[in-house]
Amino acid sequence: MNLRPLYADRIRLKFELEPPLRDADDFEYAECEDGSIELFYKKEDSATFADWNSELWPPDPRYGDPGQRLPLLHEFFPMLNVYDEQVLNFLLYALNATLSLPPLAPAHAMNERMKQHCFFVLGRLSSVTSLNEKQKNELREFGFWFFLYAHPVNGDTLEAFSLIAQPSSDPEHNPTKTRLIHTESGVVVRDYFRAYHDYYAQHHSAYADRLLLSPQQIQTNLGLTLELLDVVEGNIAAEHAPMLPAWPTETHPETSVLLRQALRWIHHPDELLKSYTAAPGEVFELMRDLTRSARQSAQMDAYLASIAEMLLDHYVLYVLFFDPGELSRLIAHFASEPETCMLLVNRLLTDTIFMQRILRMRGINLLERCPEAEVFLNGQARKLTCF
Known part of the structure:
Protein backbone atom coordinates (compact mmCIF):
# COMPACT_ATOMS: atom_id res chain seq x y z
CA MET A 1 0.00 0.00 0.00
CA ALA A 241 -6.61 5.71 5.74
CA PRO A 242 -4.55 8.92 5.47
CA MET A 243 -3.24 10.28 8.76
CA LEU A 244 -1.66 13.54 9.86
CA PRO A 245 1.85 13.54 11.35
CA ALA A 246 2.07 14.17 15.09
CA TRP A 247 4.94 16.67 14.73
CA PRO A 248 5.53 19.25 16.18
CA THR A 249 3.89 18.25 19.46
CA GLU A 250 7.20 17.22 21.02
CA THR A 251 9.10 20.34 19.98
CA HIS A 252 6.41 22.79 21.11
CA PRO A 253 5.36 21.72 24.62
CA GLU A 254 3.17 24.78 25.10
CA THR A 255 0.81 23.53 22.42
CA SER A 256 1.44 19.78 22.57
CA VAL A 257 -1.65 19.01 24.65
CA LEU A 258 -3.85 21.03 22.29
CA LEU A 259 -2.38 19.40 19.21
CA ARG A 260 -2.67 15.89 20.57
CA GLN A 261 -6.34 16.34 21.43
CA ALA A 262 -7.13 18.04 18.12
CA LEU A 263 -5.41 15.29 16.15
CA ARG A 264 -7.29 12.70 18.18
CA TRP A 265 -10.65 14.24 17.29
CA ILE A 266 -9.69 14.84 13.67
CA HIS A 267 -8.66 11.21 13.21
CA HIS A 268 -11.58 9.83 15.25
CA PRO A 269 -14.77 11.79 14.46
CA ASP A 270 -16.83 9.55 16.76
CA GLU A 271 -14.82 10.80 19.72
CA LEU A 272 -15.40 14.38 18.61
CA LEU A 273 -19.15 13.83 18.32
CA LYS A 274 -19.40 11.99 21.63
CA SER A 275 -17.43 14.74 23.38
CA TYR A 276 -19.64 17.37 21.76
CA THR A 277 -22.79 15.61 22.93
CA ALA A 278 -21.51 15.18 26.49
CA ALA A 279 -19.67 18.48 26.94
CA PRO A 280 -19.78 20.84 23.95
CA GLY A 281 -17.78 23.41 25.89
CA GLU A 282 -14.71 21.18 25.70
CA VAL A 283 -14.90 21.24 21.90
CA PHE A 284 -15.46 25.00 21.79
CA GLU A 285 -12.56 25.71 24.13
CA LEU A 286 -10.15 23.57 22.15
CA MET A 287 -11.23 25.39 19.00
CA ARG A 288 -10.57 28.69 20.77
CA ASP A 289 -7.24 27.73 22.32
CA LEU A 290 -5.84 26.14 19.19
CA THR A 291 -6.92 29.05 17.00
CA ARG A 292 -5.35 31.55 19.40
CA SER A 293 -2.10 29.57 19.56
CA ALA A 294 -1.87 29.45 15.79
CA ARG A 295 -2.30 33.23 15.60
CA GLN A 296 0.32 33.95 18.24
CA SER A 297 3.21 31.86 17.00
CA ALA A 298 4.79 32.72 13.69
CA GLN A 299 7.13 29.95 12.57
CA MET A 300 5.36 26.72 13.34
CA ASP A 301 2.03 28.23 12.49
CA ALA A 302 1.63 26.75 9.05
CA TYR A 303 1.04 23.27 10.45
CA LEU A 304 -0.57 24.36 13.72
CA ALA A 305 -2.91 26.68 11.83
CA SER A 306 -3.78 23.84 9.47
CA ILE A 307 -4.75 21.60 12.41
CA ALA A 308 -6.83 24.44 13.87
CA GLU A 309 -8.53 24.86 10.50
CA MET A 310 -9.26 21.14 10.24
CA LEU A 311 -10.86 21.16 13.68
CA LEU A 312 -13.07 24.09 12.68
CA ASP A 313 -13.97 22.36 9.42
CA HIS A 314 -14.79 19.14 11.30
CA TYR A 315 -17.19 21.13 13.49
CA VAL A 316 -18.83 22.55 10.36
CA LEU A 317 -19.16 19.21 8.56
CA TYR A 318 -19.97 16.90 11.46
CA VAL A 319 -22.17 19.27 13.49
CA LEU A 320 -23.36 22.40 11.67
CA PHE A 321 -23.97 20.48 8.44
CA PHE A 322 -26.86 18.67 10.13
CA ASP A 323 -28.10 21.63 12.19
CA PRO A 324 -26.72 25.14 11.52
CA GLY A 325 -28.65 26.28 14.59
CA GLU A 326 -26.02 24.55 16.74
CA LEU A 327 -23.99 27.72 16.25
CA SER A 328 -26.16 29.18 19.03
CA ARG A 329 -24.43 26.88 21.52
CA LEU A 330 -21.02 28.25 20.63
CA ILE A 331 -22.27 31.83 20.93
CA ALA A 332 -23.86 31.13 24.31
CA HIS A 333 -20.71 29.43 25.57
CA PHE A 334 -18.58 32.47 24.76
CA ALA A 335 -21.11 35.06 25.94
CA SER A 336 -18.47 36.55 28.24
CA GLU A 337 -15.79 36.50 25.50
CA PRO A 338 -17.19 38.59 22.63
CA GLU A 339 -13.83 38.82 20.85
CA THR A 340 -13.45 35.04 20.88
CA CYS A 341 -17.02 34.64 19.71
CA MET A 342 -16.49 37.07 16.84
CA LEU A 343 -13.25 35.34 15.82
CA LEU A 344 -14.69 31.83 15.76
CA VAL A 345 -18.06 32.69 14.23
CA ASN A 346 -16.51 34.58 11.35
CA ARG A 347 -13.87 31.94 10.72
CA LEU A 348 -16.50 29.21 10.65
CA LEU A 349 -18.52 31.21 8.15
CA THR A 350 -15.83 32.67 5.90
CA ASP A 351 -12.67 30.54 5.98
CA THR A 352 -14.40 28.22 3.51
CA ILE A 353 -17.71 28.31 1.67
CA PHE A 354 -18.92 25.11 3.33
CA MET A 355 -21.43 27.01 5.46
CA GLN A 356 -22.61 29.12 2.56
CA ARG A 357 -23.55 26.00 0.60
CA ILE A 358 -25.05 24.28 3.65
CA LEU A 359 -27.34 27.24 4.32
CA ARG A 360 -28.39 27.57 0.68
CA MET A 361 -28.88 23.83 0.28
CA ARG A 362 -31.16 23.76 3.31
CA GLY A 363 -32.87 27.06 2.53
CA ILE A 364 -31.84 28.55 5.87
CA ASN A 365 -31.28 32.22 6.65
CA LEU A 366 -28.72 32.10 9.44
CA LEU A 367 -30.00 35.20 11.22
CA GLU A 368 -33.51 33.80 11.31
CA ARG A 369 -32.26 30.51 12.76
CA CYS A 370 -29.62 32.08 14.99
CA PRO A 371 -30.44 35.80 15.50
CA GLU A 372 -27.89 36.19 18.30
CA ALA A 373 -25.14 35.76 15.69
CA GLU A 374 -25.90 39.11 14.05
CA VAL A 375 -23.75 41.25 16.34
CA PHE A 376 -20.72 39.05 15.64
CA LEU A 377 -20.85 38.89 11.83
CA ASN A 378 -18.36 40.88 9.82
CA GLY A 379 -19.26 42.16 6.36
CA GLN A 380 -17.96 39.11 4.54
CA ALA A 381 -19.85 36.69 6.77
CA ARG A 382 -23.04 38.68 6.41
CA LYS A 383 -22.72 38.67 2.63
CA LEU A 384 -22.01 34.93 2.37
CA THR A 385 -24.63 33.63 4.78
CA CYS A 386 -27.62 35.97 4.71
CA PHE A 387 -29.83 35.76 1.64
Whole structure:
Protein backbone atom coordinates (compact mmCIF):
# COMPACT_ATOMS: atom_id res chain seq x y z
CA MET A 1 0.00 0.00 0.00
CA ASN A 2 1.39 3.38 -1.03
CA LEU A 3 -1.24 5.92 0.00
CA ARG A 4 -0.79 6.38 3.75
CA PRO A 5 3.01 6.96 3.69
CA LEU A 6 2.71 9.19 0.63
CA TYR A 7 -0.02 11.28 2.24
CA ALA A 8 2.14 11.71 5.36
CA ASP A 9 5.13 12.73 3.23
CA ARG A 10 2.95 15.24 1.38
CA ILE A 11 2.04 16.89 4.69
CA ARG A 12 5.67 16.89 5.84
CA LEU A 13 6.79 18.56 2.62
CA LYS A 14 3.94 21.04 2.52
CA PHE A 15 4.62 22.33 6.03
CA GLU A 16 8.39 21.71 6.07
CA LEU A 17 8.01 19.62 9.19
CA GLU A 18 10.91 17.26 8.66
CA PRO A 19 12.42 15.26 5.79
CA PRO A 20 9.92 12.90 4.15
CA LEU A 21 10.14 9.31 5.36
CA ARG A 22 9.92 7.85 1.83
CA ASP A 23 8.30 4.69 3.16
CA ALA A 24 6.06 4.11 0.14
CA ASP A 25 6.90 1.06 -1.93
CA ASP A 26 7.01 2.60 -5.38
CA PHE A 27 6.83 6.40 -5.35
CA GLU A 28 8.61 9.37 -3.84
CA TYR A 29 8.23 13.13 -4.02
CA ALA A 30 10.61 15.37 -5.95
CA GLU A 31 10.63 19.07 -6.72
CA CYS A 32 10.01 20.17 -10.31
CA GLU A 33 11.47 23.15 -12.15
CA ASP A 34 8.28 25.17 -11.69
CA GLY A 35 8.47 24.78 -7.90
CA SER A 36 5.76 22.14 -7.69
CA ILE A 37 6.35 18.91 -5.80
CA GLU A 38 5.12 15.81 -7.59
CA LEU A 39 5.17 12.05 -7.25
CA PHE A 40 7.64 10.09 -9.37
CA TYR A 41 8.76 6.51 -9.47
CA LYS A 42 11.65 5.94 -7.10
CA LYS A 43 15.10 6.50 -8.65
CA GLU A 44 13.72 6.82 -12.16
CA ASP A 45 13.20 9.61 -14.65
CA SER A 46 9.50 9.04 -15.16
CA ALA A 47 6.31 10.92 -15.77
CA THR A 48 4.55 12.28 -12.71
CA PHE A 49 1.82 10.21 -11.15
CA ALA A 50 -0.84 12.87 -11.72
CA ASP A 51 0.15 13.67 -15.30
CA TRP A 52 1.33 10.35 -16.72
CA ASN A 53 -1.34 10.28 -19.45
CA SER A 54 -1.41 13.97 -20.41
CA GLU A 55 -0.04 13.26 -23.91
CA LEU A 56 -2.77 10.70 -24.49
CA TRP A 57 -5.79 12.89 -23.95
CA PRO A 58 -8.03 13.15 -27.01
CA PRO A 59 -9.03 16.56 -28.41
CA ASP A 60 -11.62 18.43 -26.36
CA PRO A 61 -14.97 17.56 -28.01
CA ARG A 62 -16.46 20.87 -26.89
CA TYR A 63 -14.26 22.72 -29.37
CA GLY A 64 -14.65 21.81 -33.01
CA ASP A 65 -16.62 18.90 -34.38
CA PRO A 66 -15.68 15.50 -32.92
CA GLY A 67 -17.16 13.97 -36.07
CA GLN A 68 -17.24 10.20 -36.00
CA ARG A 69 -14.54 9.82 -33.36
CA LEU A 70 -15.33 7.12 -30.84
CA PRO A 71 -14.08 6.95 -27.25
CA LEU A 72 -10.92 4.94 -26.68
CA LEU A 73 -12.79 2.23 -24.78
CA HIS A 74 -15.97 2.19 -26.88
CA GLU A 75 -15.78 -1.60 -27.33
CA PHE A 76 -15.88 -2.10 -23.56
CA PHE A 77 -18.26 0.75 -22.70
CA PRO A 78 -20.47 1.35 -25.76
CA MET A 79 -22.83 3.49 -23.68
CA LEU A 80 -20.16 6.23 -23.30
CA ASN A 81 -19.72 9.05 -25.81
CA VAL A 82 -16.73 11.36 -26.29
CA TYR A 83 -18.13 13.87 -23.79
CA ASP A 84 -18.46 11.15 -21.15
CA GLU A 85 -14.90 10.08 -21.92
CA GLN A 86 -13.71 13.61 -21.27
CA VAL A 87 -15.31 13.91 -17.83
CA LEU A 88 -13.84 10.54 -16.86
CA ASN A 89 -10.40 11.82 -17.90
CA PHE A 90 -10.98 14.96 -15.83
CA LEU A 91 -12.04 12.84 -12.84
CA LEU A 92 -8.92 10.67 -13.10
CA TYR A 93 -6.70 13.74 -13.07
CA ALA A 94 -8.59 15.42 -10.19
CA LEU A 95 -8.26 12.24 -8.14
CA ASN A 96 -4.56 11.67 -8.83
CA ALA A 97 -3.72 15.36 -8.30
CA THR A 98 -4.88 15.04 -4.68
CA LEU A 99 -1.30 13.99 -3.92
CA SER A 100 0.34 16.83 -5.88
CA LEU A 101 1.79 19.97 -4.29
CA PRO A 102 1.63 22.74 -6.90
CA PRO A 103 2.75 26.30 -6.12
CA LEU A 104 -0.31 27.76 -4.45
CA ALA A 105 -1.43 31.33 -5.02
CA PRO A 106 -3.24 32.89 -2.01
CA ALA A 107 -6.42 33.06 -4.08
CA HIS A 108 -6.41 29.26 -4.38
CA ALA A 109 -5.73 28.48 -0.72
CA MET A 110 -9.40 28.04 0.15
CA ASN A 111 -9.95 25.55 -2.66
CA GLU A 112 -6.92 23.53 -1.59
CA ARG A 113 -8.15 23.48 1.99
CA MET A 114 -11.66 22.36 1.03
CA LYS A 115 -10.55 19.65 -1.40
CA GLN A 116 -8.03 18.17 1.01
CA HIS A 117 -10.40 18.32 3.97
CA CYS A 118 -13.21 16.61 2.07
CA PHE A 119 -10.80 13.91 0.93
CA PHE A 120 -9.78 13.34 4.56
CA VAL A 121 -13.40 13.24 5.78
CA LEU A 122 -14.55 10.89 3.02
CA GLY A 123 -11.94 8.33 4.01
CA ARG A 124 -13.28 8.04 7.57
CA LEU A 125 -16.99 8.55 7.11
CA SER A 126 -17.98 4.90 6.73
CA SER A 127 -16.58 4.01 10.16
CA VAL A 128 -18.37 6.83 12.02
CA THR A 129 -20.98 5.13 14.21
CA SER A 130 -22.42 8.34 15.68
CA LEU A 131 -24.14 9.09 12.36
CA ASN A 132 -26.84 6.94 10.80
CA GLU A 133 -26.58 5.72 7.19
CA LYS A 134 -28.80 8.49 5.86
CA GLN A 135 -26.63 11.14 7.51
CA LYS A 136 -23.42 9.53 6.26
CA ASN A 137 -24.74 9.32 2.71
CA GLU A 138 -25.82 12.95 2.80
CA LEU A 139 -22.45 14.11 4.11
CA ARG A 140 -20.63 11.83 1.64
CA GLU A 141 -22.45 13.42 -1.30
CA PHE A 142 -21.68 16.89 0.05
CA GLY A 143 -18.01 16.05 0.58
CA PHE A 144 -17.58 14.50 -2.85
CA TRP A 145 -19.25 17.47 -4.54
CA PHE A 146 -16.82 19.83 -2.81
CA PHE A 147 -13.86 17.54 -3.53
CA LEU A 148 -14.51 18.05 -7.25
CA TYR A 149 -15.70 21.66 -7.01
CA ALA A 150 -12.58 22.77 -5.15
CA HIS A 151 -10.15 20.97 -7.49
CA PRO A 152 -11.71 22.70 -9.56
CA VAL A 153 -13.42 20.80 -12.38
CA ASN A 154 -15.84 22.12 -14.97
CA GLY A 155 -19.59 22.01 -14.48
CA ASP A 156 -20.10 18.92 -16.64
CA THR A 157 -17.64 16.91 -14.56
CA LEU A 158 -19.03 18.26 -11.29
CA GLU A 159 -22.50 16.92 -12.02
CA ALA A 160 -21.53 13.74 -13.90
CA PHE A 161 -20.99 11.31 -11.02
CA SER A 162 -22.91 9.74 -8.15
CA LEU A 163 -22.01 7.69 -5.09
CA ILE A 164 -24.24 4.61 -4.98
CA ALA A 165 -24.52 1.82 -2.41
CA GLN A 166 -23.97 -1.59 -4.01
CA PRO A 167 -24.08 -5.12 -2.54
CA SER A 168 -20.76 -6.23 -1.07
CA SER A 169 -18.87 -9.46 -1.79
CA ASP A 170 -18.69 -9.88 2.01
CA PRO A 171 -22.32 -9.32 3.10
CA GLU A 172 -21.77 -10.77 6.58
CA HIS A 173 -19.24 -8.13 7.64
CA ASN A 174 -19.98 -5.33 5.18
CA PRO A 175 -23.45 -5.57 3.61
CA THR A 176 -22.91 -2.70 1.17
CA LYS A 177 -20.09 -0.85 -0.52
CA THR A 178 -20.29 2.64 -1.93
CA ARG A 179 -19.33 2.86 -5.59
CA LEU A 180 -18.73 5.96 -7.67
CA ILE A 181 -20.59 5.72 -10.96
CA HIS A 182 -20.97 7.83 -14.08
CA THR A 183 -24.59 8.78 -13.48
CA GLU A 184 -25.98 8.92 -17.01
CA SER A 185 -24.46 5.66 -18.25
CA GLY A 186 -24.27 3.71 -15.00
CA VAL A 187 -20.62 2.85 -15.68
CA VAL A 188 -18.74 2.06 -12.46
CA VAL A 189 -15.75 4.42 -12.32
CA ARG A 190 -13.52 1.73 -10.82
CA ASP A 191 -14.24 -0.58 -13.76
CA TYR A 192 -13.52 2.19 -16.24
CA PHE A 193 -10.20 3.11 -14.60
CA ARG A 194 -9.11 -0.53 -14.63
CA ALA A 195 -9.97 -0.92 -18.30
CA TYR A 196 -8.25 2.38 -19.14
CA HIS A 197 -4.96 1.41 -17.51
CA ASP A 198 -5.16 -2.14 -18.86
CA TYR A 199 -5.61 -0.80 -22.38
CA TYR A 200 -2.44 1.29 -22.32
CA ALA A 201 -0.45 -1.44 -20.60
CA GLN A 202 -1.53 -3.99 -23.20
CA HIS A 203 -1.11 -1.65 -26.20
CA HIS A 204 2.04 0.00 -24.89
CA SER A 205 4.05 -0.29 -28.10
CA ALA A 206 1.45 1.67 -30.07
CA TYR A 207 1.82 4.64 -27.70
CA ALA A 208 5.49 4.30 -26.78
CA ASP A 209 6.36 7.77 -28.14
CA ARG A 210 3.87 9.35 -25.70
CA LEU A 211 4.31 7.09 -22.68
CA LEU A 212 7.14 7.48 -20.18
CA LEU A 213 5.87 4.60 -18.04
CA SER A 214 6.35 0.89 -18.57
CA PRO A 215 3.33 -1.43 -18.65
CA GLN A 216 4.13 -2.51 -15.08
CA GLN A 217 4.34 1.11 -13.93
CA ILE A 218 0.97 1.84 -15.51
CA GLN A 219 -0.52 -0.96 -13.44
CA THR A 220 1.23 0.35 -10.32
CA ASN A 221 -0.28 3.77 -11.03
CA LEU A 222 -3.67 2.08 -11.22
CA GLY A 223 -3.13 0.60 -7.77
CA LEU A 224 -2.53 4.02 -6.22
CA THR A 225 -5.44 5.55 -8.14
CA LEU A 226 -7.73 2.85 -6.75
CA GLU A 227 -6.46 3.54 -3.23
CA LEU A 228 -7.44 7.19 -3.73
CA LEU A 229 -10.81 6.06 -5.07
CA ASP A 230 -11.25 3.82 -2.02
CA VAL A 231 -10.89 6.93 0.15
CA VAL A 232 -13.44 8.91 -1.84
CA GLU A 233 -15.90 6.01 -1.80
CA GLY A 234 -15.28 5.36 1.89
CA ASN A 235 -14.10 1.81 1.28
CA ILE A 236 -10.60 2.08 2.71
CA ALA A 237 -9.70 0.18 5.88
CA ALA A 238 -8.97 2.35 8.91
CA GLU A 239 -5.37 1.14 9.11
CA HIS A 240 -4.72 2.41 5.58
CA ALA A 241 -6.61 5.71 5.74
CA PRO A 242 -4.55 8.92 5.47
CA MET A 243 -3.24 10.28 8.76
CA LEU A 244 -1.66 13.54 9.86
CA PRO A 245 1.85 13.54 11.35
CA ALA A 246 2.07 14.17 15.09
CA TRP A 247 4.94 16.67 14.73
CA PRO A 248 5.53 19.25 16.18
CA THR A 249 3.89 18.25 19.46
CA GLU A 250 7.20 17.22 21.02
CA THR A 251 9.10 20.34 19.98
CA HIS A 252 6.41 22.79 21.11
CA PRO A 253 5.36 21.72 24.62
CA GLU A 254 3.17 24.78 25.10
CA THR A 255 0.81 23.53 22.42
CA SER A 256 1.44 19.78 22.57
CA VAL A 257 -1.65 19.01 24.65
CA LEU A 258 -3.85 21.03 22.29
CA LEU A 259 -2.38 19.40 19.21
CA ARG A 260 -2.67 15.89 20.57
CA GLN A 261 -6.34 16.34 21.43
CA ALA A 262 -7.13 18.04 18.12
CA LEU A 263 -5.41 15.29 16.15
CA ARG A 264 -7.29 12.70 18.18
CA TRP A 265 -10.65 14.24 17.29
CA ILE A 266 -9.69 14.84 13.67
CA HIS A 267 -8.66 11.21 13.21
CA HIS A 268 -11.58 9.83 15.25
CA PRO A 269 -14.77 11.79 14.46
CA ASP A 270 -16.83 9.55 16.76
CA GLU A 271 -14.82 10.80 19.72
CA LEU A 272 -15.40 14.38 18.61
CA LEU A 273 -19.15 13.83 18.32
CA LYS A 274 -19.40 11.99 21.63
CA SER A 275 -17.43 14.74 23.38
CA TYR A 276 -19.64 17.37 21.76
CA THR A 277 -22.79 15.61 22.93
CA ALA A 278 -21.51 15.18 26.49
CA ALA A 279 -19.67 18.48 26.94
CA PRO A 280 -19.78 20.84 23.95
CA GLY A 281 -17.78 23.41 25.89
CA GLU A 282 -14.71 21.18 25.70
CA VAL A 283 -14.90 21.24 21.90
CA PHE A 284 -15.46 25.00 21.79
CA GLU A 285 -12.56 25.71 24.13
CA LEU A 286 -10.15 23.57 22.15
CA MET A 287 -11.23 25.39 19.00
CA ARG A 288 -10.57 28.69 20.77
CA ASP A 289 -7.24 27.73 22.32
CA LEU A 290 -5.84 26.14 19.19
CA THR A 291 -6.92 29.05 17.00
CA ARG A 292 -5.35 31.55 19.40
CA SER A 293 -2.10 29.57 19.56
CA ALA A 294 -1.87 29.45 15.79
CA ARG A 295 -2.30 33.23 15.60
CA GLN A 296 0.32 33.95 18.24
CA SER A 297 3.21 31.86 17.00
CA ALA A 298 4.79 32.72 13.69
CA GLN A 299 7.13 29.95 12.57
CA MET A 300 5.36 26.72 13.34
CA ASP A 301 2.03 28.23 12.49
CA ALA A 302 1.63 26.75 9.05
CA TYR A 303 1.04 23.27 10.45
CA LEU A 304 -0.57 24.36 13.72
CA ALA A 305 -2.91 26.68 11.83
CA SER A 306 -3.78 23.84 9.47
CA ILE A 307 -4.75 21.60 12.41
CA ALA A 308 -6.83 24.44 13.87
CA GLU A 309 -8.53 24.86 10.50
CA MET A 310 -9.26 21.14 10.24
CA LEU A 311 -10.86 21.16 13.68
CA LEU A 312 -13.07 24.09 12.68
CA ASP A 313 -13.97 22.36 9.42
CA HIS A 314 -14.79 19.14 11.30
CA TYR A 315 -17.19 21.13 13.49
CA VAL A 316 -18.83 22.55 10.36
CA LEU A 317 -19.16 19.21 8.56
CA TYR A 318 -19.97 16.90 11.46
CA VAL A 319 -22.17 19.27 13.49
CA LEU A 320 -23.36 22.40 11.67
CA PHE A 321 -23.97 20.48 8.44
CA PHE A 322 -26.86 18.67 10.13
CA ASP A 323 -28.10 21.63 12.19
CA PRO A 324 -26.72 25.14 11.52
CA GLY A 325 -28.65 26.28 14.59
CA GLU A 326 -26.02 24.55 16.74
CA LEU A 327 -23.99 27.72 16.25
CA SER A 328 -26.16 29.18 19.03
CA ARG A 329 -24.43 26.88 21.52
CA LEU A 330 -21.02 28.25 20.63
CA ILE A 331 -22.27 31.83 20.93
CA ALA A 332 -23.86 31.13 24.31
CA HIS A 333 -20.71 29.43 25.57
CA PHE A 334 -18.58 32.47 24.76
CA ALA A 335 -21.11 35.06 25.94
CA SER A 336 -18.47 36.55 28.24
CA GLU A 337 -15.79 36.50 25.50
CA PRO A 338 -17.19 38.59 22.63
CA GLU A 339 -13.83 38.82 20.85
CA THR A 340 -13.45 35.04 20.88
CA CYS A 341 -17.02 34.64 19.71
CA MET A 342 -16.49 37.07 16.84
CA LEU A 343 -13.25 35.34 15.82
CA LEU A 344 -14.69 31.83 15.76
CA VAL A 345 -18.06 32.69 14.23
CA ASN A 346 -16.51 34.58 11.35
CA ARG A 347 -13.87 31.94 10.72
CA LEU A 348 -16.50 29.21 10.65
CA LEU A 349 -18.52 31.21 8.15
CA THR A 350 -15.83 32.67 5.90
CA ASP A 351 -12.67 30.54 5.98
CA THR A 352 -14.40 28.22 3.51
CA ILE A 353 -17.71 28.31 1.67
CA PHE A 354 -18.92 25.11 3.33
CA MET A 355 -21.43 27.01 5.46
CA GLN A 356 -22.61 29.12 2.56
CA ARG A 357 -23.55 26.00 0.60
CA ILE A 358 -25.05 24.28 3.65
CA LEU A 359 -27.34 27.24 4.32
CA ARG A 360 -28.39 27.57 0.68
CA MET A 361 -28.88 23.83 0.28
CA ARG A 362 -31.16 23.76 3.31
CA GLY A 363 -32.87 27.06 2.53
CA ILE A 364 -31.84 28.55 5.87
CA ASN A 365 -31.28 32.22 6.65
CA LEU A 366 -28.72 32.10 9.44
CA LEU A 367 -30.00 35.20 11.22
CA GLU A 368 -33.51 33.80 11.31
CA ARG A 369 -32.26 30.51 12.76
CA CYS A 370 -29.62 32.08 14.99
CA PRO A 371 -30.44 35.80 15.50
CA GLU A 372 -27.89 36.19 18.30
CA ALA A 373 -25.14 35.76 15.69
CA GLU A 374 -25.90 39.11 14.05
CA VAL A 375 -23.75 41.25 16.34
CA PHE A 376 -20.72 39.05 15.64
CA LEU A 377 -20.85 38.89 11.83
CA ASN A 378 -18.36 40.88 9.82
CA GLY A 379 -19.26 42.16 6.36
CA GLN A 380 -17.96 39.11 4.54
CA ALA A 381 -19.85 36.69 6.77
CA ARG A 382 -23.04 38.68 6.41
CA LYS A 383 -22.72 38.67 2.63
CA LEU A 384 -22.01 34.93 2.37
CA THR A 385 -24.63 33.63 4.78
CA CYS A 386 -27.62 35.97 4.71
CA PHE A 387 -29.83 35.76 1.64
